[in-house]
Amino acid sequence: MVLSLECVRLAAGTAPVSASAGRVLPAPDVVTGTTLLAAFEAPPPDDSVLSVPRVTIVAAGTQPGWRRAALLY
Structure with missing residues (x-):
């Protein structure tokens, strides 16, 4: 069997939030690293016994400063 991974950088989305004139x-x-x-x-x-391979993908x-990575499976 062959496993192919395609890593594509995704832009982080931001949700609109209301703001106040606070501090x-x-x-x-x-540093994010x-x-x-x-x-x-x-x-x-x-x-x-598994009928198909089980692939686990982890990120660190x-x-x-590193917070997370979005993984689409």
């Missing part, structure tokens, strides 16, 4: 709370300037992506076949949690970052 400014600046976001900290934190590199996104690490891993794909692997996961075994079943019990002794059952290398710096504390």
